[in-house]
């Protein structure tokens with residue numbers, strides 16, 4: 648497979664840096680072709696702004712979505728954005744690797760998503776009708792591609808358990824997995840989370856690599872998270888609420904998963 652690893656850590660000698668190097672070697676050993684977007688090393692510009700469209704005239708009011716759409720359609724996006732989109736088109740699988748910072752993505756990686764996910768590429772795709780509300784949540788330009796998060800945390804696994812103080816890890820990651828990845832069509836694999844990182848020593852590092860290696864070896868075969876597809880009949884359109892006869896009486900993020 649062609650694999651794009653989008654990696655966000657400012658220190659190459661960090662745990663994340665070591666795991667990134669390990670992952671690249673492991674994937675290459677498995678016969679995959681790997682490209683890495685090392686966002687700090689690339690000095691990736693995190694903030695979306697008017698300059699993302701090289702054709703925007705000075706003084707014109709910035710309509711962010713319209714600007715993105717026009718730049719994408721007319722080929723006037725800034726070169727760094729276009730390069731990352733080309734990598735996404737090339738990839739059969741995308742891995743986002745990052746330390747959990749304030750229960751989410753590091754800002755530089757969020758900025759990669761905001762800028763690279765152009766209108767017409769990641770959103771604003773497909774027709775809207777009574778039965779189909781755009782190509783999204785299971786459909787979209789990235790349909791047929793796989794995606795997986797590799798996340799390190801300071802918190803313990805129990806802190807992210809079903810009754811943990813931080814909230815369950817799948818709830819914390821829902822906006823990334825369901826919103827950022829499933830929305831534009833990726834098949835999202837269960838995340839690989841490495842907890843309690845401050846306790847990792849040489850022995851622990853070897854164990855962490857072994858577990859990560861197994862996940863990477865199975866990247867092409869692991870069953871995706873069974874998120875419900877928006878246009879497959881489970882949701883009322885255009886309200887986009889789960890039909891009342893499905894999961895009656897239940898609410899919360901878990902209802903968007905197929906069960907059984």
Ligand SMILES: Cc1cc2nc3c(=O)[nH]c(=O)nc-3n(C[C@H](O)[C@H](O)[C@H](O)COP(=O)(O)OP(=O)(O)OC[C@H]3O[C@@H](n4cnc5c(N)ncnc54)[C@H](O)[C@@H]3O)c2cc1C
Pocket residue numbers: 656660661662663664665745746747748749750751799800801802803844845846847848849852
């Ligand atoms: C701004 C900020 C916000 C945060 N928010 C959260 C949060 O919301 N939730 C949460 O749970 N945590 C949070 N944290 C903690 C954060 O998630 C962890 O610090 C991070 O995941 C650790 O990854 P790292 O790559 O920075 O590890 P490092 O600090 O580089 O390393 C961690 C450990 O691994 C060891 N190690 C590194 N490389 C190797 C190697 N090659 N061989 C052997 N051992 C090695 C180090 O010695 C160290 O003990 C936050 C931290 C910051 C700075």
